[in-house]
Amino acid sequence: MSKNPSTSTYDHPGTIASIPELCIFCKIITEKEGLIYEDEDVYVLNDKFPVSQVHLLVIPKRHIKNSYHLRNTDKDLVQKMIEVGSKIARDMNLENYRLGFHRALVISVPHLHMHVISLPFTSIIKQKLLFNWFLFTDAQNILNSLL
Numbered sequence: 001m002s003k004n005p006s007t008s009t010y011d012h013p014g015t016i017a018s019i020p021e022l023c024i025f026c027k028i029i030t031e032k033e034g035l036i037y038e039d040e041d042v043y044v045l046n047d048k049f050p051v052s053q054v055h056l057l058v059i060p061k062r063h064i065k066n067s068y069h070l071r072n073t074d075k076d077l078v079q080k081m082i083e084v085g086s087k088i089a090r091d092m093n094l095e096n097y098r099l100g101f102h103r104a105l106v107i108s109v110p111h112l113h114m115h116v117i118s119l120p121f122t123s124i125i126k127q128k129l130l131f132n133w134f135l136f137t138d139a140q141n142i143l144n145s146l147l
Ligand SMILES: [Zn+2]
Pocket: 023, 024, 025, 026, 027, 062, 063, 064, 110, 111
């Protein structure tokens, strides 16, 4: 993870409104597609390709490419993503769930997002392809790496 403050780690910093055509998630946020929850920092919607009964995405409104592009100053944002994801999971009475991020090996939407996945998985194939330990890491690990 780059800790060099002189290196821009964002593809296009600033507000999302000017660039929705560049990114499917920025577009979704702008058009309020499938909105489950939003505040000034994050947007929550259902994953289009669920792997379990409840499968949500918590997306920062700021365009950040992926978890490898997070800086130490994004600690509060990641903390908030975890809090929002946990709160929604609790509100939905999920007893067992996982919060996590893709590792860079996975080809995914190039806008940071945290998956909220109720357990057990309903698709073992997708679990193996996308959400095994090698390709998916717990959100807390990402947060810890920023502390
Ligand atoms: Zn974006």
